[in-house]
Amino acid sequence: MTRRRGLALAALVLAAALALGAWLARPRASVARAPAAAAAAAQATAAPPELAAAAWGASLPPLDALPEPVRRLLEATPYPPSSGRLHPGQDDLLHPNRRYETHRPIPDTLSHDPAQVVTWRFSADRWAYTGAEVVHAFLEVRRGREPIEVEVASASAVREGRAGAEGPRERLDFRREGRDLVADLPLHLFADHLGSILLEVRFEYAPGRFHADELRVFHTPADRIPARITGEARDFVREGSLVVELGVEIDRPGFYRFDANVYGPGGEPVAYAAWKGDLEPGAQAIPLEVYGKVLRDAGVPGPYTVEQVRGYRFLDGQYPDRENLHDLPGAHTTRSYALGSFTDLRHDSPEELALAGMLLEDLANGIGVMPPPVADGSTPEGALEAAAPAAELP
Amino acid sequence: MRIRIARIGFGLGLGIATLLFAGAALAGKGGDDAGTCVNACGSFGGGNNGNSCWCDASCTTYGDCCADYQPVCNNATGCVANNNRRYVLHVGGMCSQGWNDRYAAASGYTAIDVKAVQTNHSGLSDSSFTLGKYLDQCCTGSNACYVLNYSGGDAVMGHRFANSATAWNVFWVGTSGGAGGGSELSGNWLADIFGPCDYAGHLGTSEVRNAYNHNDTNGKTVYHIGGYDGWWYSSAFLPGEDDGAVAYHSAGARTTTTSTSNMCSTPKWTNHVAAWTCSGYNLDHYEMKTKFITNMGW
Numbered sequence: 001m002t003r004r005r006g007l008a009l010a011a012l013v014l015a016a017a018l019a020l021g022a023w024l025a026r027p028r029a030s031v032a033r034a035p036a037a038a039a040a041a042a043q044a045t046a047a048p049p050e051l052a053a054a055a056w057g058a059s060l061p062p063l064d065a066l067p068e069p070v071r072r073l074l075e076a077t078p079y080p081p082s083s084g085r086l087h088p089g090q091d092d093l094l095h096p097n098r099r100y101e102t103h104r105p106i107p108d109t110l111s112h113d114p115a116q117v118v119t120w121r122f123s124a125d126r127w128a129y130t131g132a133e134v135v136h137a138f139l140e141v142r143r144g145r146e147p148i149e150v151e152v153a154s155a156s157a158v159r160e161g162r163a164g165a166e167g168p169r170e171r172l173d174f175r176r177e178g179r180d181l182v183a184d185l186p187l188h189l190f191a192d193h194l195g196s197i198l199l200e201v202r203f204e205y206a207p208g209r210f211h212a213d214e215l216r217v218f219h220t221p222a223d224r225i226p227a228r229i230t231g232e233a234r235d236f237v238r239e240g241s242l243v244v245e246l247g248v249e250i251d252r253p254g255f256y257r258f259d260a261n262v263y264g265p266g267g268e269p270v271a272y273a274a275w276k277g278d279l280e281p282g283a284q285a286i287p288l289e290v291y292g293k294v295l296r297d298a299g300v301p302g303p304y305t306v307e308q309v310r311g312y313r314f315l316d317g318q319y320p321d322r323e324n325l326h327d328l329p330g331a332h333t334t335r336s337y338a339l340g341s342f343t344d345l346r347h348d349s350p351e352e353l354a355l356a357g358m359l360l361e362d363l364a365n366g367i368g369v370m371p372p373p374v375a376d377g378s379t380p381e382g383a384l385e386a387a388a389p390a391a392e393l394p
Numbered sequence: 395m396r397i398r399i400a401r402i403g404f405g406l407g408l409g410i411a412t413l414l415f416a417g418a419a420l421a422g423k424g425g426d427d428a429g430t431c432v433n434a435c436g437s438f439g440g441g442n443n444g445n446s447c448w449c450d451a452s453c454t455t456y457g458d459c460c461a462d463y464q465p466v467c468n469n470a471t472g473c474v475a476n477n478n479r480r481y482v483l484h485v486g487g488m489c490s491q492g493w494n495d496r497y498a499a500a501s502g503y504t505a506i507d508v509k510a511v512q513t514n515h516s517g518l519s520d521s522s523f524t525l526g527k528y529l530d531q532c533c534t535g536s537n538a539c540y541v542l543n544y545s546g547g548d549a550v551m552g553h554r555f556a557n558s559a560t561a562w563n564v565f566w567v568g569t570s571g572g573a574g575g576g577s578e579l580s581g582n583w584l585a586d587i588f589g590p591c592d593y594a595g596h597l598g599t600s601e602v603r604n605a606y607n608h609n610d611t612n613g614k615t616v617y618h619i620g621g622y623d624g625w626w627y628s629s630a631f632l633p634g635e636d637d638g639a640v641a642y643h644s645a646g647a648r649t650t651t652t653s654t655s656n657m658c659s660t661p662k663w664t665n666h667v668a669a670w671t672c673s674g675y676n677l678d679h680y681e682m683k684t685k686f687i688t689n690m691g692w
Contacts (some may be wrong), residue, residue: 035483036427056592059629069565071613072615073566075668076615076665077613077614077615077665080613081555081610081611081612081613082610084609084662084664085562087661089649089650089660089661090609090649090661091649091650091661091662092603092607092608092609092649092650093607093609093649097604099600100576100598100600100603100650100651101598101599101600102578102633102651104578104630104631105630105631107627107630110630123600125599127600127604128604159513160515162440162441162514162515162516163441163514164515164592189609196515214595216598216600216601218598218604255557255559256604257556257557259607272609274607274610276556276558276559277558277559291613314557315519316523316526317432317433317519317520317523317558318433318519319515319516319519319520321518321519321522349561349613351561351563352561352613353620355538355563355565357529358536358538358563359538359565362480362502362538365502366501366502367480367500367501367502367503367688369500369540369564369565371565371615371617372566372568372617372669372670372686372689373669373670374617374667374668374669375657375658375667375668375669375670375671375672376658376672
């Protein structure tokens with residue numbers, strides 16, 4: 001350990017001891033009473049959320065008074081895990097179920113002259129399919145930047161289980177569209193199969209020169225869809241956060257996860273929200289909660305549009321590990337909400353506060369750990385469209 | 395005499411196959427093709443069980459247990475539940491069933507090698523299930539943890555976070571050479587050459603990025619470091635900087651697969667950040683494995 005590091009740790013321990021004393025001497029009920037205070041604020045809908053916010057914050061010393069590891073623990077995650085800001089760059093959320101294949105070079109053609117390198121891209125319109133949908137697969141091959149025509153030597157689709165490919169191979173017929181090759185795979189052929197389907201293609205890109213690739217898609221057959229998002233929804237403010245209750249009809253009990261995106265009146269991305277937990281069969285209401293500070297930080301007042309609602313039943317320890325639902329077609333538009341309806345306080349759950357307390361004790365005991373330094377240019381909140389990449393390649 | 399195929403754990407399975415002849419008394423079946431006890435307790439190991447490992451009570455006597463036998467079948471993780479303990483969990487990569495390397499030696503903490511097998515087609519779901527057992531035992535009640543991931547362990551941790559409602563006592567997560575964004579090497583001839591591990595074909599960018607919601611980290615901060623000492627072939631396949639197995643879009647937790655030479659470049663998944671340096675390290679994927687540990691001074 002370097003001297004500098006030792007001094008820093010010693011200072012931390014001292015600070016920890018001071019902060020720990022102050023923190024542990026607080027009324028123990030303060031953390032536990034936070035939900036009650038929040039609930040009271042929710043019941044009195046006219047009460048400014050700041051009142052509830054003040055009650056939530058009263059249990060913890062100011063962040064600046066806390067040792068750095070504890071401060072960073074609390075500061076880094078200002079929102080609950082179930083909601084956050086949605087930015088224009090968040091492709092994964094803005095375009096759920098999208099694919100990421102790009103052109104890759106055929107190794108035999110690698111050359112110092114980029115114009116001679118043959119690249120291929122074998123992909124499809126999306127990753128997961130639910131029910132008797134059709135996979136639209138395509139094959140693009142280029143030499144340099146120019147598309148070239150290739151011949152498909154063989155192509156098929158096969159079920160994939162825990163041990164690999166299983167069952168008969170279904171023929172995959174490619175047809176030419178322009179210079180690309182496309183193939184449609186009707187999934188009624190796989191109505192008995194939950195899980196991955198492997199699409200395989202072998203093509204001739206030059207006389208006597210072949211290349212093969214495979215593509216995986218995920219299929220939930222109609223009789224394995226475990227629940228239905230009904231389209232019924234209502235919205236309200238609770239404890240300074242926007243809650244959108246979505247109706248679902250559960251056929252099979254289990255652990256479910258639901259995700260949705262929230263857009264502003266102008267269609268701008270604002271927030272994402274998720275819910276996960278156990279559900280019993282029957283009609284259920286899923287409370288998708290957008291934490292108030294997320295909306296305050298976005299600075300976009302309602303009405304909001306909740307769309308791209310998707311969900312699955314998680315099959316822990318099984319393969320495949322999920323049964324997908326059909327996405328909610330369309331969207332739900334909320335009532336108008338002023339930003340002042342929402343809390344502007346950082347979110348600290350009782351679990352998070354308890355963890356901070358454990359870290360304080362660790363620091364006092366000499367085993368606390370300073371978290372890694374965040375590299376310059378990175379942001380704790382994650383995706384921020386304003387932060388320009390320092391050295392982006394074309 | 396049994397033939398044992400072992401492969402040096404290169405995380406993404408980019409290992410060198412060696413044939414080792416070993417007797418039946420060898421403890422555990424450490425080869426990369428070994429099976430898993432997930433859904434197989436009491437019988438022959440499941441999945442890609444090329445090494446004939448077992449998940450029955452006799453396997454400890456014969457020394458042919460699958461690597462994840464103890465946590466999966468006996469709920470034995472090496473942690474003492476709810477006992478005011480502190481742990482550093484090491485979640486290794488694909489084709490290496492455990493960390494099998496240098497552990498963190500942090501004062502007051504016990505290092506735990508998470509035996510989450512990622513060698514089969516079901517690698518992610520199996521290993522995530524197994525990791526859940528560790529988290530439930532090591533990181534709840536009065537216990538607390540740090541988690542260090544390497545390569546495919548990034549995806550395993552993310553999958554578990556996204557598919558559990560438990561608020562584990564995890565202070566933060568550190569990830570070296572994370573494969574949570576997938577690798578363009580997966581599923582092509584390179585994976586076939588370097589890692590005849592069935593899971594090699596399941597780390598493609600589309601599959602991993604759609605496998606779970608990367609923005610749900612259970613409220614924990616995930617710190618990422620990446621390497622840029624790519625191997626001879628990798629720049630042809632992996633966009634931007636890479637360590638020979640994963641590009642910075644994955645190691646740097648970006649929401650897209652576009653090319654970048656900057657670990658700090660955004661947009662990133664929520665609660666994921668680059669640590670120490672935006673430029674990364676002049677290390678290859680294998681060398682990245684212990685970099686987080688050494689950076690921490692552990």
